[in-house]
Amino acid sequence: MTTSYDVKFFEITRNKSSKTPSYVVRWSVARKRSSKTYRTKALAESFLSDLRQAAKRGEAFDVDSGLPMSMIKAKDARSVLEFAQAFIEMKWPHAAAKSRDSMSDALATVLPALTKDRAGRPDARELRTVLRKLLLLPEDKRPTVPQQHTAAVAWMKAASLDLASLEEAKTVRLALHALTLCLDGKAAASTTIARKRAVFHALLEYAVELEELSANPLHKIKWKPPKTTETVDPRVVVNPRQAQELLTAVTYVGRRGRGRRLMALFACMYYAALRPTEAVGLRVQDCHLPASGWGRLTIDVSRPEVNTQWTDTGDAHEERGLKHRGRQDVRPVPVPPELVKILREHIAEYGTAKDGRIFRSERGGVVASTAYTEVWQAARVLAFTPAQVASPVAKRPYDLRHAAVSLWLNAGVSAPDVAERAGHSVDVLLRVYAKCIDGQQEIANKRIGDALAA
Template identity: 80%
Template sequence: MNASYDVKFFETYRNKSSKTPSYVVRWQVAGKRSSKTYRTKALAESFLSDLRQAAKRGEPFDVESGLPASMIKAKSARTVFDFVRAYIDMKWPHAAAKTRDSISDALSTVLPALTKDRAGRPDAETLRTSLRKCALIPADKRPEPSPEMARAVRWLESASLDLADLNETKIVRLALDALALRLDGQAASANTIRRKRAVLHAVLEYAVELEELPSNPLHKVKWKPPKTTETVDPRVVVNPRQAEELLTAVTYVGKRGRGRRLMALFACMYYAALRPGETVALRQQDCHLPATGWGRLLVDVSRPEVNTQWTDSGDAHEERGLKHRGRDDVRPVPIPPALVKILRQHIEEFGVGSDGRIFRSERGGVVASTAYTEVWQEARKLAFTPAQVASPLARRPYDLRHAAVSLWLNAGVSAPDVAERAGHSVDVLLRVYAKCLDGQQKIANQRINDALTA
């Protein structure tokens, strides 16, 4: 391959000379112009984004074809298995750790279904483990496989269907049927099916971008996934009195002040509606905590927890930007005097880490989700009746965030203000918390009655 790093990109433009709308992507490698035409602007911009990401990663571009090394690898793939591995090599460098995990999870479900009937097929669990822990990780990050895993990967390489076979509707339906089931044969949840189908759709769109498939075969299949539930269950939402009782109960959990160290962490989820990843990353320099009145948090970092095999640092809490926002975005969150007082007392008692982190494990590390979840479950038993413990009420620490947002909305705070504080878009906010708006039906009924009797 005659390669070069001298790459220049141009704006996508609409080809007005064609009878049907089309959009042209233009770029040049070592002075040689290349272009590709797509029927929609979205497809064209998606392809241009992939090219830009490849250049940003420092990939060499082939002068003749104009394509980066990762795309040439994908175009040379003849089987579904090889193409998927090339797709992961392309996505990995600029994907978040949780995204990498999600892609691997979905494709390890689909790939075993897209195989030929060959002798020596490993059992389902071995195939999935081999894909998750070895095959669906870039070669330079792949651990040494066990003999059993190596045999499973060799079988997948030999039995994988040709990429062209995906043009057949019956083949694509095999993949869809596979992602609708768990490993034990039971039906998967609606949200899991939706998430895995989205990954499969993205892989097939990439094949269309590279002109390995004429169109996305998913669009030809009359297959409807089960409806997903996006709204928050109002049964999980605690009222202010219950929230205070839970926070008090947390301080009585565990030895050596284990629960006391975590009470302020849960308070941030309730009073400021922080996500767990945002809470564990909170630093003293992010907090304005006056002696009296309202304070403010400046949230700009999240440290969500994920298996270390998906992170670049090898840390289970890799630092990243805020959810659905740019890396340098900051979200200001006003906090009530109650939380200001709790945070001031926490810092006075436990101090902060060398990097300013407010919440730390006893050894100074990032607080693990297993640690604070265990404390939370014990606190529920102390604060609630047996019937409430058995109910969905505040079953997870994350439900404190739901309680906070529901409280703000029901208190009459405007949706744009609530969305800004919680880090949502307004439309997502109103859709997700629609069932938690208490008393709105009574207000609507009165307004309709007033209009009828006017």
């Protein structure tokens, strides 16, 4: 096999020689031209994007076939497991750590269902473990198989169905059924099912791109996933008095003033509607905190927490750009005097980390989600009645962000302005927070009544 890094891409063109619309992807490797024709422009664009990403991450291309080595590995795959491994290899370099985790989680759910009936099948938990920790990692990141898992790994490799079997609807239904269940046999959450199905769909689309499947079999199956609920439950939203009581309670929680160190973190979620991953990454250089009046936070970094096996750095908190935005995008958030004062006092008392982060653990690291969640749960017990503690109100720190956005909308702030501050699009904002806008029913009733009386 002769390989080269000399790759050039051309614009997608419509195939005018065919009566049925089709689109041609053209590229060259070491000046040798290659092309592929797809039925839709979307498929053609997807394939071209995969080629470009392979070139960008420095993959060698085979001169004869024109394909990058990751695609050749996928085309050489004969089992569903082997193809899933090649899919992971292809996606890994440009995927965020959370996305890598999500891909592995979804594929570890469906792959055990796509197996032959062979003796010696390991239990469901062991199969999930060997897939997540061993088989569904890129080849250069897979650890040596521990002795206690060698039999399970061997069984999974031998039992995985042939890739061609995915052409059959009955086989794909097995995977869809697996998506609906948790390991304990209970029904999975609708959002979890939707997320995992999206990964399975992407895997099958990749097989179609490489012409390993004639069409995506999911499109032929009449299967409706459970409906997902996008709207925020208004029962989780605290009012300003409750929010203040919670922030006060936080300062009394934990040994060595742990809660007191975190109070300003929660205040950022409530007064500025920051996501927890944005708040833990907030730096002093991102803050304009005048001695009086309103201030401003300029948000450009998010630090989502994930298992270290999914990150390139080995750190649990991967530095990323803002959610649903480009890496260089920023989001300015005006903040009220209450938060300005809290942040100024926090910085004066605790200082900052070496990189300017305002919030840090006792050892100077990024604040872990387990740490602030434990403090939050203890604060709810102090601030609320037993009935409120048992209710959904402010169940999670994230609910402070929901409370902030709901407060702004109910105060009459325009939807575009709220969306800009919260980092949403206007349509998503109104869809997600539709049930948290109070007073609209009374206004509508009055208008209808006036019209009837006219």
